[in-house]
Amino acid sequence: MPDRSTLLRVEHLRKVYGSSTGDVEAIRDISFSMDAGQLVCIVGPSGCGKTTLLKCLAGLLRPTGGVVEMDGSPVTGPSPAMAVVFQEYGRSLFPWLTVRGNVELPLRHQKLTRAERHTLVADALAAVGLAPVAGSHPWQLSGGMQQRVAIARAIAYQPEVLIMDEPFAAVDAQTRADLEDLVRELHVSRGISVLFVTHDIDESVYLGQRVLVLSQSPTWVQEDLAIDLPPARDQITTRALPRFTELRTHVYDQIQRAKRGQVGSPPAAP
Numbered sequence: 458m459p460d461r462s463t464l465l466r467v468e469h470l471r472k473v474y475g476s477s478t479g480d481v482e483a484i485r486d487i488s489f490s491m492d493a494g495q496l497v498c499i500v501g502p503s504g505c506g507k508t509t510l511l512k513c514l515a516g517l518l519r520p521t522g523g524v525v526e527m528d529g530s531p532v533t534g535p536s537p538a539m540a541v542v543f544q545e546y547g548r549s550l551f552p553w554l555t556v557r558g559n560v561e562l563p564l565r566h567q568k569l570t571r572a573e574r575h576t577l578v579a580d581a582l583a584a585v586g587l588a589p590v591a592g593s594h595p596w597q598l599s600g601g602m603q604q605r606v607a608i609a610r611a612i613a614y615q616p617e618v619l620i621m622d623e624p625f626a627a628v629d630a631q632t633r634a635d636l637e638d639l640v641r642e643l644h645v646s647r648g649i650s651v652l653f654v655t656h657d658i659d660e661s662v663y664l665g666q667r668v669l670v671l672s673q674s675p676t677w678v679q680e681d682l683a684i685d686l687p688p689a690r691d692q693i694t695t696r697a698l699p700r701f702t703e704l705r706t707h708v709y710d711q712i713q714r715a716k717r718g719q720v721g722s723p724p725a726a727p
């Protein structure tokens with residue numbers, strides 16, 4: 458029985474892609490749970506199945522086996538309780554709509570009055586610092602600003618969990634640092650639950666309360682690591698802490714071991 462505060466529960470998740478050239482077992486056996494209000498990062502070697510995992514969690518892909526539950530109910534398709542932010546912000550925004558229009562679009566399918574919609578959109582744009590460009594079009598903005606629009610759209614929707622798939626992989630380092638701090642700020646000030654997939658080890662340690670380290674594909678959870686850094690994080694002081702270095706070195710070592718297959722055997726396929 459899940460605990461009352463358990464938001465997301467994944468048990469013995471397995472995913473095999475069928476294809477004309479043979480089956481590909483992407484996920485062997487993944488189990489973990491996440492409480493409401495947590496910020497959990499997922500890292501793993503390249504091609505280990507991170508995107509496959511997120512798509513299964515978000516109900517965009519049907520798992521081959523196992524269970525995904527949100528608030529105790531099985532996820533069987535795209536759920537209004539989840540919002541997903543992808544890496545390719547350019548393709549996720551509609552160029553003919555303004556920033557405001559893009560953020561408002563998913564709300565049009567909800568039972569909200571026009572005034573309620575406008576309040577949610579204004580609040581989300583203010584939270585990501587984009588209120589002054591609400592009337593601009595996405596193509597008039599920088600890459601980092603476009604990704605802020607995607608984040609605003611997700612939080613305006615008021616999901617129970619915000620799922621982010623390598624969302625900052627395509628922006629420059631300084632913009633990336635700003636966007637990381639934006640995610641921390643939204644998590645801390647609004648209590649938003651975030652599941653954040655990244656291939657960047659430092660980013661996972663800087664952002665997360667927990668880091669799940671995935672094995673090489675076919676994937677399983679090699680380690681569920683608590684990040685015992687102070688919750689008030691700062692790009693300069695947090696990254697300069699000796700504990701930050703210890704944690705990132707530990708995760709790096711785990712991933713190197715995963716790549717070399719030095720982490721024991723995955724659980725037997727069910």
Ligand SMILES: Nc1ncnc2c1ncn2[C@@H]1O[C@H](COP(=O)(O)OP(=O)(O)OP(=O)(O)O)[C@@H](O)[C@H]1O
Pocket residue numbers: 474475476481482483502503504505506507508509510656674
């Ligand atoms: N539609 C598909 N059909 C067949 N195999 C697939 C499909 N999508 C992914 N795979 C395979 O599943 C495995 C996991 O892929 P996935 O994209 O989930 O990994 P990833 O960790 O997100 O990759 P990256 O680190 O490159 O972002 C890989 O071996 C990939 O080739």
